[in-house]
Amino acid sequence: MTNDRTDHSVNQAVLEQAGQLPRAVTPDRDLWPGIAGRLGEQLPAEEATANPAVVTPIHSQRLLPERWQAPALAASLLVALLLGYWIGREGTDAPSSAPMVTETTPGTGELRPVSLVEEVGLLEARNAMAAEIEAGLDRLPADARIVVIDNLTAINKALDQIDAVLEQAPATGLDRQLLISMYTDQLARLSSVQALVMNSNQEILL
Amino acid sequence: MNALIQHACCRRSTCWAVLLSLLLVNQPAVAETPIDERQDAASEGHVEVINISGSVEVAGWEEDQVAITGTLGRGVERLDFSVDGDQTRIEVIYPQTGRSEGSDLQIRIPAGSSLDVRTVSASINAADVTGRQWLNSVSGDITSEVFDSDLEAETVSGSLDVSGAAQPTVIALKTVSGNIEANAVSGELEAGSVSGRIEVDAGMLDRARLGTTSGRITLDGGLASGGRYDLSTTSGRVSVMLDHDADLDLDAQSFSGRIENCFGLDAEREGYSPERSLRYRAGEGDRTVRIRTMSSRIEICAESLSG
Numbered sequence: 001m002t003n004d005r006t007d008h009s010v011n012q013a014v015l016e017q018a019g020q021l022p023r024a025v026t027p028d029r030d031l032w033p034g035i036a037g038r039l040g041e042q043l044p045a046e047e048a049t050a051n052p053a054v055v056t057p058i059h060s061q062r063l064l065p066e067r068w069q070a071p072a073l074a075a076s077l078l079v080a081l082l083l084g085y086w087i088g089r090e091g092t093d094a095p096s097s098a099p100m101v102t103e104t105t106p107g108t109g110e111l112r113p114v115s116l117v118e119e120v121g122l123l124e125a126r127n128a129m130a131a132e133i134e135a136g137l138d139r140l141p142a143d144a145r146i147v148v149i150d151n152l153t154a155i156n157k158a159l160d161q162i163d164a165v166l167e168q169a170p171a172t173g174l175d176r177q178l179l180i181s182m183y184t185d186q187l188a189r190l191s192s193v194q195a196l197v198m199n200s201n202q203e204i205l206l
Numbered sequence: 207m208n209a210l211i212q213h214a215c216c217r218r219s220t221c222w223a224v225l226l227s228l229l230l231v232n233q234p235a236v237a238e239t240p241i242d243e244r245q246d247a248a249s250e251g252h253v254e255v256i257n258i259s260g261s262v263e264v265a266g267w268e269e270d271q272v273a274i275t276g277t278l279g280r281g282v283e284r285l286d287f288s289v290d291g292d293q294t295r296i297e298v299i300y301p302q303t304g305r306s307e308g309s310d311l312q313i314r315i316p317a318g319s320s321l322d323v324r325t326v327s328a329s330i331n332a333a334d335v336t337g338r339q340w341l342n343s344v345s346g347d348i349t350s351e352v353f354d355s356d357l358e359a360e361t362v363s364g365s366l367d368v369s370g371a372a373q374p375t376v377i378a379l380k381t382v383s384g385n386i387e388a389n390a391v392s393g394e395l396e397a398g399s400v401s402g403r404i405e406v407d408a409g410m411l412d413r414a415r416l417g418t419t420s421g422r423i424t425l426d427g428g429l430a431s432g433g434r435y436d437l438s439t440t441s442g443r444v445s446v447m448l449d450h451d452a453d454l455d456l457d458a459q460s461f462s463g464r465i466e467n468c469f470g471l472d473a474e475r476e477g478y479s480p481e482r483s484l485r486y487r488a489g490e491g492d493r494t495v496r497i498r499t500m501s502s503r504i505e506i507c508a509e510s511l512s513g
Contacts, residue, residue, distance in 0.1 A: 147363040155419050193382055195360075
């Protein structure tokens with residue numbers, strides 16, 4: 001029981017930390033033209049390596065062998081995007097056409113969209129709690145187990161619904177703030193269910 | 207032939223006898239057992255009660271004793287009842303195998319005791335206990351009275367019904383599918399359910415945090431100066447009736463649900479999304495109300511405006 005309560009408090013801590021995360025994540029301006037402009041500037045710089053008349057940036061000369069330049073470019077793009085992402089977290093109502101944050105799928109080099117909830121670590125918290133609940137279902141009588149499974153489905157459906165809207169909506173900052181708040185609220189529900197299941201791990205159960 | 211028939215009959219009757227005796231053996235050996243026990247206990251001690259099924263009724267009294275009456279169900283092994291210093295433990299011991307029936311316990315404890323009750327399907331009813339309470343069941347209904355000490359109550363599928371004495375305290379109520387009802391509660395209230403309904407008729411709350419996934423939330427009552435309500439649901443309808451609208455700072459948001467109010471305001475669309483929000487501020491604005499839903503309707507009003 002003590003361990004269960006400790007687990008619960010750890011999850012509470014995760015939720016509280018998640019609650020502290022910036023919730024509005026849309027840049028207050030369209031970042032893409034600037035990034036595209038930088039990409040345009042990058043091309044002459046790359047050409048400069050073959051043309052001694054053009055000054056090559058010192059850090060490129062010293063630290064970046066040719067084979068690292070492409071990944072470095074991708075990394076700097078990602079950093080630029082993330083910076084824009086977080087700089088814009090105090091976002092205004094202005095609509096944004098900022099591109100979705102991407103990451104490389106391991107082993108494929110393919111870029112894929114990163115879900116916002118995945119980005120801020122909420123998906124990890126959700127999966128961890130869902131796994132613990134599933135592991136604890138055996139502690140419950142059959143009828144209570146069915147109730148928990150049904151309600152777990154309801155929470156997951158709500159979370160998926162919010163996540164889907166988050167991914168699809170080219171939303172305003174306020175809009176995302178509401179959705180992220182709703183998401184963390186549902187994670188809190190999940191945490192409560194987890195605590196209830198774990199607290200049912202009593203010596204009184206046959 | 208006759209001998210054969212006779213033999214068969216004999217064998218058949220033997221079989222029946224064996225079957226009957228087997229059935230009898232499988233029946234609980236003990237019938238319902240009445241309980242009537244009592245022991246001296248500390249006036250502000252801790253009482254722990256464990257019972258799988260049946261019912262647990264606990265009532266506080268002025269005696270420095272714990273008294274138990276009721277019945278142990280058929281097949282129940284025994285009742286363990288011990289007092290060690292200020293710790294009292296009451297546990298119904300069920301057999302590890304074989305059938306047994308639920309036990310009904312009526313327990314009187316010193317009113318100032320703290321109380322911890324755990325059951326699986328047994329209902330819990332606590333009354334006149336002024337100490338802190340922890341009430342936990344899997345599928346049993348829980349009913350409790352709250353005075354000036356904290357209460358934590360949780361059940362997976364049972365209902366929670368709590369009534370306060372308008373004294374400020376901290377109350378935490380959780381269910382998965384069970385409905386939650388809290389009446390005349392004051393101080394701080396946290397209530398959460400996945401699909402259960404939450405209905406609060408508040409005394410004067412300093413803080414209320416109510417949340418569901420699909421359960422309806424109804425909150426009616428007083429919000430203290432400097433207090434705050436936070437209500438959240440994805441698809442459950444929200445209805446709030448405040449005692450008055452003075453010094454109010456209201457922010458209600460719904461992604462796709464309607465917001466109705468009696469403040470004479472229209473909910474505004476946010477940017478390019480379907481989200482609607484309603485903001486209202488009056489006086490000092492030190493009574494904060496925050497409501498958010500995903501797809502469900504919000505209704506909010508104040509008694510002073512409801513006519």
